[in-house]
Structures are given as structure tokens and as C-alpha cells.
Amino acid sequence: MDGLAALPSEGAIHKRASRKRTSSLASNDRSASSPPLPALHHWLGTPPLSASSSRDLAPNSSLPSSTSAVTSKNLAPGSPNAHRRSFSALYLRESTPGRKSLRNRQASNASIASTYTNHGGGENLHKSLLRSKRSQAHQEHAENGSMGRRWIRYMHKRGLKSWVVPSAVAFATLLKLALGVGSYSGQATPPMYGDYEAQRHWMEITKHLPFREWYTYDLQYWGLDYPPLTAYVSWICGYIGALINPAWFALDSSRGIETAGSKLYMRLTVVFFDLLVYVPAIIMFVKVWQGTRSKRTQEQAILLLLLQPALLLIDHGHFQYNSVMLGLTLLAVNFFATGNDLLGALCFVLSLAFKQMALYYAPAIGSYLLAKCIYLGQRHGTTLFTRLGLTVTAAFALLFLPFYVPPFAPGPLHILHPITRIFPFSRGLFEDKVANFWCASNVLVKWRRVAGEGETGRRWLVRTSTALTALGFGPAVAGLLRAGWTTRIKDHTPNTKIQAKAKADGSETTLASNPPPFLPLLSYALLASSMSFFLFSFQVHEKTILLPLLPLTLLMSAAPPGSALHNWGALGNNVAVFSMWPLLKRDGLAVPYVACVVLWNRVIGYDLVGCWEGGVVQVLSLAVYAAALALHALELVFPAPARYPDLFPVLNVLISTPVFVLIWLWSLKCGVEVAWALGGLGGSSKDRAGSPAAVEGKGAVDVEGAGTAVEGGAGARRRRVEGTGGYFD
């Protein structure tokens, strides 16, 4: 029966196709406002197109990539489009009228389909047959190929639809609690213990000391070096914990306390804040960014994000509160997508104020907001810019209030204490063995020797790493700003109806509260920016891979198993956990490491061999997994040689770093493609208006009269644009 539901009825297809045709003629026909394909990313308030269309073939990557691959391979090698493979695939996909209906027809009756497509020639019959077979297999896989999907389908069939999300959250919580039974970082290793003790110690000092001593008290023993929001949260946790049992957070005397009760309390605070911030953020993300996808796809995305192994292991095994910082950033991104820029900015400030690592996202988010200001034009843009500036400044001022206002702080200059604690440039280039550029290249080039001794050397390293990082995220930032510029609303010539309408109404809110067309760039920019920080910046921990993982996992969350996007996401996640293996092993989390990774891959239906197409990412994945497994086997059998005690961690770094570099390059490439597509569709570039794709894009824009029009236009662009991301292989 599922198969039936997945197929739109023939009538609907015809209707849609005919709508499409009439719509391009009668540009003011509002009834024809639905685009031929469901838009990619939608935000709150956009109604789903229809049950059938959203189920089957929704966004970017849900078009089985095999189709595109085959399609592009169909092109003659010498054809002028051959070098633009991914685009040509999209081009074919969108220029064929009712492409989607065709595909389904192929699935049902290949011979009819092949004649209908006007591809002509007998060989196409065979090719489209092949294609239909493959796409069928893919669809089968997408519907039923993963544990999450199967479970969701089962629940839906039993009439337990409304239970899916609650029970998914409950299961994830159970998993987190079970993980919490195990050991944490620095367990039973006096005198300093580990990250767990640091967090517990902060609860202890914030509970007992006045604000002025928070950032100055006994810095040698885990002095507070996170921004104020962490301190406030610690204070609340310490306060409540001390109500339950004062011994858990007694000043000084509770150092290194490891009773079962205090451990459970600490674990529960992580689970609680996870449920308070991260889980709602995930659910909102799915609703906002994937609102047009089928309910099952959304639920699968929630499952995928909930069970992400790296975050589970670090937060609930190793012990940290990363999910709060990530959740706040995710909320910010969600609010940007709904057009609530100020709320989004506030959330991002909170994220920054919880953990300074969120700075990895700052270039992307900052340039997005700037691009939006540019996009809105001089008047509205300036207004937005001012508001954003005021919000951010006020938020930071409020958050740091107790550290410079006299009744709490000795004087305004006291604020230097938290600032210097938060940004410690006095530490080394990297910590332990981390899978970034510096540590990997350190095998060949001894950077410390290159930089020279002492303060000058350190300064050189800081400068070089900062420059490289800026180079790393530069393209993403430039892409966003350029997209803002090319799609900007000119005061005299509005380039879409919605802009015209907004201008006519004189309502500032309509424009500002709608997301700009370059919104999809943001996800790639977040990935590029955080990954370049991870790879090139100064003083990086292995755990910081969680930051690039968030946008990567968000991107993959709605992609069907077997698509290139899905493969990139799964590869990134698996390698990220693998790159943290030395840390996890030290924490005694070897068994949870295996269990969580296996479970997650099963839940998302990661099947490299079953969907083999020989794409770049698949070959790369196979090679990397083989190397990783070999390394694990080696480590299990042989002890590290005495001469090279760090042999295994270094090998780990050498396996992981190339993958991260490739993901970074891939994100840049996707960003460039998206930006290029945006520019190509912009109202300003008339030269491309002749191309079929642009015509269709224009058509979609023109058709939409008012209200949700931007959605349609932007959706069409975004669809194209995201698609390109999915076809990198």
C-alpha cells in the first residue's frame, strides 16, 4: 500500500502538467501558483503542495541521484553541456515538462515513457528502462531501506502517527541515560580529573562565590573559561543540586567527588538541557526547513539528528553541554528561515555566550545577516542593520552585565578577566592529536620549528592560522555577500512581484520578515566556515568537529539513503566519530562508540554497497572505511611500538583529515554552485533569460502573484541550487 501512496495519481499528474502550461501563459493566474516541483526548503506557513507530490519527489536530493547520473551520462561526451554535469542534469530535469510525472510513468511503463520524453532514438528506450529500474530501487530503498523508515512506516500503519516523534525522543533519551551509566572523561584520575570535573567545579564555584570571583578563583584548578551563559547555567545547576545534596557542590571539599548520586545529577542536567534546547531546535528545524516534505521524511530526519553518534558520545558519554550551544545556533538558523532575523541573532548571541566555539559559525551568520541587509535595499537594509546591531550589542551587554557593573564587579575593567579567560591564545597550536590541517601536516613539517621559538613563533603561528582560516571561509562569505548584492531589491525596479507588492504597500515587514532567496547558501556557508575553523584555526580540540558536523548533518537529514548528499553526510559523521576514537578510548567509551555508530548507520539506512554507483564519494567512503577498520584491527592486535607511542592517533589523524578537507572543499563547491545559480536567475542578469532553465525559473517567479510568491521563486531557485549540491559525484 505504501507504493500506492507514493505514486501520484495519473490525473493529478496531468493536472499539474497542464497547470504548468497554462501558468506560463497566464501569468496572473493565482490558482496555478503551485510550482511544478515542490520547493526545497520551506519555512513556517507555507502549505505543503499535496500529499502525493511531497511524498514522492521533493527537494534537492530526493531525486534519486542515479537518475541524474544516468541522465548526464546520456549526454554525448563532446556536447557543450558535458562539463557542467550537475547543472545539465538539473537542466534536463527541469526543462522537460512534467518531469516528475514522466519519471513515475517510466516506473510504471517504461516504453510509453521513453517515447513520451521526446528523447528519441531506440537506445533511449533501453536507457530509460535502466533508469526506471534504478529509480525504482532507489525509491524502494528510500521508503523502506532504513530502520528509522521501517519503524515510522509501522507506526503510521498502526495509527500511531502522533506517537512517532514523542517515542523517538523518548528512545533517544533512554539511549542518553544508558550512555550516562558508563564512564566520563577523567573518571577516577586524580588530581585533575577531566571535562566532567571542570563542569562540576564551575557549578561549585558559581554556587558559592560572588560574580567577581567567578573568572578569577583558583584558575589552576579548572578555572572558568567559558562565557557567562555557561556560568549562569552552572549556577542554576549548582543551586538546585545543592538543594538535593549540599555535599555534591560543597566549595573546595567537593573537588573530584564521584558519588553515584552526583554523577547521575550531572548526567541528568545534560539530558535536561538537551531536551530543553536541542530537541525542540531539531523539531523546529524539520518543520521549518522541510515543511513540504512528507511527514515520514520529516520524522526520519528527526531520528537521524537525534541519534547522531558523535554528539551523543561527547555530550552524554565524555560529558559536555555541546548540544546547548548547537541547539541555540540551530534555533538561530531556524529563525532566519522564518524571517525573524532579530530573534535569530539573539539566539546566536546566546549560543556564543554559552560556548565561544560558536564563533566558528560567526562568519557565515554574520555575512548572511549583512547580505540580507544588502538584499533589502538601502532603506530597509539600513533599518535591519541598525536593529541587528542594537540587539546584538544589548544582548552581549546584558549577558556580561555582572562583570563590569560596579555593584557586582569591582570596576568596568574587570570585564577583561572573563575575556582573557574565554580566549586563551597562550595555549598551543592544537591539543592532543586532532584531525586538522596543522596536526596532519605536522607529520611532515614541524610547525613549531618553522615558526621559531618563543613569543614571536607563537605569534607567527596565530597569524598564519588566522589567515588560513579566513582564506578557508572567505569564499563562503563572499558568496553570501555577492548573492545578497545580485538579488538585491533596487528601489526603482523591483524584480519580483512580491517586492513590487511590498513596495506598493509600503510595508517594511513583508520583505524583512520573508527569508531572502539566498537562504540555502547559509547551510553551506555554515559548513564551510566551521570546517575551515576546525581545519586551520589555532588551538583546536578534536571535539570541535561537532560544529561542522551540525550543518553537515542538517544538510543530509532529508536526503534519501543512497544519494550523494546522504553519502557525504554519513561519511562525515562516521569519520568524525572515528577521529575522536583516541579520546573516546581514553574515556572508556569503546563499546558505546561501536554501539552508537552501528545503531545510527542502521537507523539512517546507510548502505554503501547496496546503492553502488561508483561515485567519488562512494569510492572515497569505501577506502576510508577500509583504512579505519584496518587501523582499529591493528590497534586491537598490536600495542603501539615504543618508539612511536603516538603511532595510532597519528594514523587516525592522517585518515580523517583528508575527509574533512574534502568535505570543506565540497561545501565550498556547493556554495559556489548555489551562488552562481542565484546570480544566473537574478532579475539583473538578463543575458541568461534565454536559456530554458532561466525561462522556467522566471516563469515560476512570474506566476506567483502575491503572498507566497517569494517562496515559489526562491523555491525554484533553491531547488535547482540544492540539487547541484546533491549531485557532486
Next chain:
Amino acid sequence: MNEEKQQTVSRRKASVTQNDTRAQTDIAEHTGQGSDLRPKDTRWFTWNITRSDWDILIGSTTIKLLLYPSYRSTDFEVHRNWLAITHSLPISQWYYDTTSEWTLDYPPFFAYFEKLLSIPAYFIDPKIVDLQNLNYDSWSVIAYQRTSVIITELVLATALLRFIPGSVDPSVQRIISAALFLHPGFLIVDHMHFQYNGFMFGILLWSILMARNGNKLASGILFAILLNFKHIYMYLAPAYFVYLLRAFCLTPSGQVEIKNFLALANAVIGVFIASLGPFAVMGQIPQLLSRLFPFTRGLNHAYWAANAWALVTAVDRILLKYIQFTGAKIPVDADGVASSSRGLVGDTVFAVLPQVKPIHTFIITIICQLAILAKLWTNPSTKSFLTALTLCGWTSFLFGWHVHEKAVLLILVPLSLLAAERHAYFRTYLIASVAGIFGLFPLIFTPAESVVKVVYSALWLAGVYGLLSRRVYEYPKSAIYVVIDLGERAYLAGFIPLLAFVTLMSLRSHRISSPSNGEDTTSSNLEFLPLMVTSVYCSIGLIWAYLRLGFIYLFEESTYQGQLSTIQ
């Protein structure tokens, strides 16, 4: 156009079923004409494992793996010690060794099983099987023993899988099988507390499966084997005895089937010879029996199992308090007063009520079981057998001498198979499961594990209830049913405040005991109270559910035909 659509649909359906051999089998069975469609199904080693089955296995194994470092009871060291005994001593010494206080007190098959396990253990870490290496708890032994539990539990998983084809409604049986495999009882007792119940209940379920499939000889043999693994299954033996005698060794008209009888008798004797033979040759049977049946223990186990005696003991304690408080002139046993102040430790001696001797418990158990067995004798169907089996175990649990709380699994496992029969069974199952699982909670008292056990059980209960309740719902027939229904709901809802009370008390006791361990009388009383309340509250539910099922079985069964009755 419609034709086209139909075609596609049917093709898709076909491709779906190709991946789902179970569905194929079901279709074939229902249509009755698909003998060529399922050639594989006739072979016994075709499990028809679907991808969803693997999902359940992987999901549950993940949780079990995460619980590796969790709390483990002394049973963990008991089993490690048995590994050491069977590995390093000759078989003649197994039942004599007293190096550790945890002497071997399971029947010989289990000793052989431990011997088998000790062989790989030696290669993983020789210290595991070192007899003198008491209380060894390195990572290697934890991982090894926990893994052995997970792997041997596959016996249970395979039995449950085999229950699905051939059941009346495979989709319901699938839910029941999953519910049994994921049972919180197994998670708590096997994967945290540490025992091999999953393995042994797997054998029991294989035996029941054989009975269902009509292979009663195999059923009897498997049960004999099971008895030689763990003698607690003697609780179920009367039902097996009557069932096999009536349904296998006698014809429906009462003639003796001498061939069947001899086959069964020889097989069972063979099993016992294989098990006890070596020890009989060495003349160690008395020593072995004294290990297996230590009659020196008290009426109640350390925590009172949630049975009738918990209720009686609680009444006695309350009466004692009442007498001490009011000074009423009622003779009080001094030993009983001492016993009550000791809380949970040691023998239970009543202060006010007359003392209970082993013979009393024995007589009560026998009388209750006789009524059930008489019914089984008149109606030896599979469903009747399953119900009688459950009730037999239940009677022994409620009235037996020195019953462990873990024995509640003997009720819950066979009862699960009846859960979806009809609403009355489902309600019984629900009450017994909640009360029984809650009664297991005191086994795990460490904070982090307590949270896991509660969340896991709640999730399991929600899943079972959500999937099964609507399928068996019946409208209450008269006012009395409405009253009973309300009472039961109130009872079930009462577990929430009970949980809150127990949690608060444990928080309190943690807080008190952490700074000073001096005053143990007050703290032990405080620790004792939640345990006592738990036992009493759970025992009320278990006794009520027992009466409920017993009533249905004895008086209603002939009028009502459920799903299982159609299988013979």
C-alpha cells in the same frame, strides 16, 4: 490509466514481498494454495528473519551494550566463580568446592554450560577462570560475561521468531514476540543484575513452541533439559506433567498410548542420566541435592518477593507496631520483634501471627495447583496448557517457600503469550507485568541504573499498550465490570505515586547516609520502608491478577473461545 496504476501497485507489492519472506508465507498460508511459493519454510533452519527483526535486535543490543558498565549484583561473581570451578577443577570436585562462598548450586547442565563458556574465557583472560581470583572485576571479565548473556539470549530470540509463523494472527504474535524479547524483566535481571534467564526462558519457549506445533515429545524433552539447567522451573513441572500425560500419553478417550508413554519416559530418563549420571556414578547425588535444595533458608528472600507471604509479613509487622503503640494484651513472640527490627535481613519470624512452616506453604501450593491441574486434565488444549502453566508458576510464586523476586519472570513470560487472547487476558497481563516489573525494581538500586530501568520499563509499557490495547478492547458487559475496571485503573495509576515515594525516600537515605554511617537502625528502617511498601503494593496486584486469571480459566474458559483455541 487505472489499469496502469493497478499494474504498478501489484508490481510494487511483489517487490515488497520479495524482501519480506514472512509476508509471503502469511499470504501462502492464508490462501492455502502457495505450497510452491514457500519451499524454504519447511526447513527448520529458515528463520524468516525480516529486516524489522534485525532492527529490533540491533536496537536492543545497543542498549544492552551501553549497560555493560552498569551495576552488577553478586550473581556476576557467582557466575564467574562457576566459570573458575568448572574450568580448573575435575568434575568430581564441582559440587564440593567451597573456595568462594558462592558455591555451585545449579543443576549439572548449567555446570556443563559454564564449562563450555570457560573455554573461550581462558583464552581471553586466564584470570577469569582462576579459582582463587575472587571478586575479579576487570574489564575483560565484565565484557566477556555480559557478551555471553547477549549471545545466549539468541536462543530466546529464535524461539520467539519461530512463534510467528503458524500463529493465528502473525502480526499480533510479532508484537508479543518483540515485547517478550525486549522485556524489562530480562533487561533488569540479565543485563544489569546479571543472570542467564534469557537463555533459559528461550529453552522454555522452544518447549512451549513444540507443544503448540504438536510435537509434544520434543516439548517434554526440552523441558526436562531445562529442569537440568535450573531447577526453579520445577514451579512449572506439574502443568507439564499433567499436560503430557493427558494429551500425549493418553488418547482423548483415556486409553494409554504405550508407545508415546515409553518414548517420553525414555527420553526424559535419558536427559536426566546425561545430566546426573556422572554424579550418580561418583555417588555424589546427596551432596548435589543438598546444594540444589538448601532448606535452611527462611520464608522470605532478602527483599520480600511480591507474594502472599509479603502481605502476611506486612500485616504481622503492622500488628506488632499497633500492639507496641497501644500496649494491647496480645502475646508477642520475642524472636519476631527481633526479626522485624532487623528489617530485611535474615529469617522472617512472625511476632503476632502464627509461624509459617515449609510444610504449610507446600500444602497451600499443592491445593491451589490441584484445582488448576484438574481443569487442565479435562481440557488439555494448547491454550489451556499455557494458562495452566502460567497459573502453576504463579501459585508457586505466591505461596512458595523462600521465593526470589526474580521468579516473577516465570509468570510474566508464559502470560505474555496469552496477552492478546482477549481483553480479560490483556488486562491480567497488564496488571501482572506492571506489578511484576515494579517488583523487580529493588534489584537495581544504584541511581543511574534506576533511572534507566524506570525509563526503559515505561517505554516498553507504552509500546505494548499502544500496540495491543486497541486490538483486544471489549466493552464492559455489566456494572460489576465497570467497577472492576475502575479499581484496576486506580491500582495501576497508584504506581506513579509509589514510584515518586520510593524515589524520594532513596534521595533522602542517600542524603542521610552520605555524611555519617553511624545510626544504622534509623536509616535501615527508612531504607526498609520503601521496599516493604513496594513488595506489598506489587503483591496486591499480583494476587488480584492471579485470582482474575484463575477465575477466567476455571469458570469462563469453556464459554469463551479466544484466538489460541483455534490452534490444536
